[in-house]
Amino acid sequence: MGLPAVRVRIGFNQDVLELDDLIRGKLDFNKLAGTVVYTDVTSKTLSVSTNRGRSRDVDNFTVGSATISLDNLDARFDPTNASGAYYGGIEPLMAVIIDATIDGGSNYKPIFTGFVNTWIVNYPNSADSTVTVTCSDAFMKLANTQLNSQSVSSALTGAFINSILDNASVAFSPDRSIETGNSTMASQTLSENTLSAIQTAEFSEQGAVFIAKDGVFTFKERHSTYPSTISATFSDDGSDLPYNRMDQILGNDFLYNNVRLKREGGSEQTASNSASQAKYLIRTFSRQDLFNNSDADVLDTANLILAKYAEVDPRFSDVEVDLENLTTGQQGTVLDLECIDTVKVEITPVGTSAQVSRFSIIDGIQWTITPNEQKVTFLTSDSSDVQFLILDSSTFGLLNTGKLGY
Secondary structure (H helix, E strand, O other), X not given: OOOOEXXXXXXXXXXXXXXXXXOOOOOOOOEOOOOOOOXXXXXXXXXXXXXXXXXXXXXXXOOOEEEEEEEOOOOOOOOOOOOXXXXXXXOOOOEEEEEEEOOOOOOOEEEEEEEEXXXXXXXXXXXXXXXXXXXXXXXXXXXXXXXXXXXXXXXXXXXXXXXXXXXXXXXXXXXXXXXXXXXXXXXXXXXXXXXXXXXXXHHHHOOEEXXXXXXXXXXXXXXXXXXXXXXXXXXXXXXXEOOOXXXXXXXXXXXXXXXXXXXXXXXXXXXXXXXXXXXXXXXEEEEEEEOEOOHHHHHHHHHHHHHHXXXXXXXXXXXXXXXXXXXXXXXXXXXXXXXXXXXEEEEOOOOOOOOEEEEXXXXXXXXXXXXXXXXXXXXXXXXXXXXXXXXXXXXXXXXOOOEOOO
């Protein structure tokens, strides 16, 4: 099969007006800042890799990253080359968009949206040069701002997070998609890292906060993180999306049978499973900084974590897909997948004839792209960890298969 056409664009700043600057300070020549003008550098792109998500659903989402390798034989990406096409415009924090099309360019689907961290000019020998561009998503901006005694009123989690983002010291401009929330946060006076504060609210809700592949700040409330509609099915029998590799893990990294949580100003709430402790010894999960407005809500959170992690089950940890092996329609399905989507994974293990299938939540997405190869790895949490009863669902509404959520 043919590969999707991947496009890499960078918002060089060479045409932004800067007063008192000899190069970018010319009236009627340069633009006022405000609108990013993107330059397509796909023809000079040697490789792209991206990494977005989290390791497991009990963890916070990390700052998304991308690395772009560019051909620099004509020195156009060397910031010291005064005759270079982008001289004066090669800087950190320039906008970057990586996307792909399967229909000849009529529609592009995002893979990564973020900002440049560094430009690294490489000279492996006197006849060659490449440039490595490292990038981060908008979480990077939040990770580099500090809240100074910000008062945030009691509110549902979505409004609580919006209040933090609206703070003048944060000045967070990217688009937002913020759900209402299922828990109420207590009033807080925050003097801490902005991203850390938001992620504490995320954990208190047991929701999900991440920068989507299109650059939108996204908050999913707790109920939206439960497995629901199946976005894709990966199978090894030719019936659905084929995959290169799938890993199954059985271990104690996802084992907690003694959960101890505390909110600001509250009493510690504990949930434990004596049968699990007798079998696996005591495995403690502890966090003492939750924002919830009641101890009862904290106890519900402790019981939720215990329900997910008190028992050890094999889980599908990651699925690797080679887009060259997919039809055009299947490539579109893969490009549409996002963190927190629910997928079904099927495998017939070697030495057996019985197919094993599990529902999984996408925790992370990692792309590796060259002119001749496109592979994506989906990091997953087995839905048996997070599968809750959904009434009237033919998939998740079966008695004795799902846990009760809150």
